[in-house]
Amino acid sequence: MDYIDPHIHMVSRITDDYETLARMGCVALSEPAFWAGFDRGTVDGFRDYFRQLTEVEPKRAAQYGIQHYCWLCINAKEAENVSLSREVIAMIPEFINKPNVLGIGEIGLNKNTRNEAIVFLEHMELAIRYEQQILIHTPHLEDKYQGTRMILDMLAGDSRIDRSRVLVDHVEEHTVRHVLEEGFWAGMTLYPVTKCTPARAADIIEMYGAERLMVNSAGDWGPSKPTAVPDFIMEMRRRKHPESLIRKIVYENPLQFFSQSQGFRFTPRDASETVASR
Amino acid sequence: MAMPLTALETLNREFLEIRCRILDLAAMLDRLERSNDNVADDPRVKRIHEALDVLKTTHEDRAEQVQLTFSRAYDDNWQQALKVKPR
Numbered sequence: 001m002d003y004i005d006p007h008i009h010m011v012s013r014i015t016d017d018y019e020t021l022a023r024m025g026c027v028a029l030s031e032p033a034f035w036a037g038f039d040r041g042t043v044d045g046f047r048d049y050f051r052q053l054t055e056v057e058p059k060r061a062a063q064y065g066i067q068h069y070c071w072l073c074i075n076a077k078e079a080e081n082v083s084l085s086r087e088v089i090a091m092i093p094e095f096i097n098k099p100n101v102l103g104i105g106e107i108g109l110n111k112n113t114r115n116e117a118i119v120f121l122e123h124m125e126l127a128i129r130y131e132q133q134i135l136i137h138t139p140h141l142e143d144k145y146q147g148t149r150m151i152l153d154m155l156a157g158d159s160r161i162d163r164s165r166v167l168v169d170h171v172e173e174h175t176v177r178h179v180l181e182e183g184f185w186a187g188m189t190l191y192p193v194t195k196c197t198p199a200r201a202a203d204i205i206e207m208y209g210a211e212r213l214m215v216n217s218a219g220d221w222g223p224s225k226p227t228a229v230p231d232f233i234m235e236m237r238r239r240k241h242p243e244s245l246i247r248k249i250v251y252e253n254p255l256q257f258f259s260q261s262q263g264f265r266f267t268p269r270d271a272s273e274t275v276a277s278r
Numbered sequence: 279m280a281m282p283l284t285a286l287e288t289l290n291r292e293f294l295e296i297r298c299r300i301l302d303l304a305a306m307l308d309r310l311e312r313s314n315d316n317v318a319d320d321p322r323v324k325r326i327h328e329a330l331d332v333l334k335t336t337h338e339d340r341a342e343q344v345q346l347t348f349s350r351a352y353d354d355n356w357q358q359a360l361k362v363k364p365r
Binding site for chain 2: 144146
């Protein structure tokens with residue numbers, strides 16, 4: 001089955017992973033800007049990273065027939081440095097019109113601090129000013145519930161936000177309802193230990209339905225599995241869910257959400273027609 | 279959404295997996311108590327036992343309740359507490 005991984009960090013993966021993803025049916029992916037495993041020191045470090053996301057990775061992906069898209073931001077872990085964050089936010093417009101950029105992300109919270117909230121709000125302002133979609137990282141483990149509620153408060157507090165153009169990622173059993181009820185899109189990340197398993201993601205689909213829900217691998221440099229989306233597909237098949245439902249979650253939903261981005265130009269396999277932004 | 283599998287089909291499929299995970303859990307708790315030092319007062323151990331209590335309930339939202347057991351509380355006055363001005 002053709003599928004789209006809406007959240008994966010390919011800068012951290014080897015080229016063989018692109019080949020494996022293509023063999024498993026991945027036809028497109030989107031790569032949010034994230035933490036490199038260390039705090040970067042200068043705005044030029046981010047400028048180079050954004051060049052990697054907008055110039056290098058699309059070419060690496062294209063070698064295997066995968067269409068590569070990305071999101072730009074300074075992530076929550078580095079947001080404690082507010083002055084650097086502001087420099088990065090001021091620099092992002094240099095890249096916003098690159099052909100594979102979908103919006104601002106993955107912005108969010110990490111430890112739910114004041115500085116993280118300030119930088120989150122300034123990213124929101126940037127997205128609104130440039131009419132960009134937003135992809136949001138919610139915190140890990142014990143911080144997730146509190147941080148997700150804080151993020152929803154900030155989004156709901158600004159009437160200029162179009163909720164249908166915002167994806168709140170890494171939802172789990174205790175946060176998915178809040179995100180969907182507020183009218184946002186929700187992403188489930190399939191991680192070996194710290195987030196959703198394919199079975200629990202299938203449970204959440206059975207409980208909440210498939211509207212505005214996606215699954216992703218968030219494959220990165222840590223413990224993660226870039227082929228987690230096919231694991232989810234297999235779990236859904238083992239439960240005898242129809243192919244049409246599975247395809248909606250792993251292909252049609254990402255297409256519907258991404259199609260709202262100005263930079264989205266997707267060519268389906270075996271089709272001459274291009275799905276462009278609305 | 280309708281569940282394609284019956285409860286019996288799910289039990290047939292997952293019984294050994296459930297058994298295996300309960301055994302793993304039991305062995306981990308035994309391991310904690312076998313050491314010379316004592317972590318019974320560690321707040322994480324308290325949370326583990328609270329989560330085990332959730333498993334024994336008959337509600338259908340046990341996964342959500344376990345998640346909340348391991349979560350920091352949300353305060354809807356956080357913006358005032360952190361002095362963050364909403365947009």
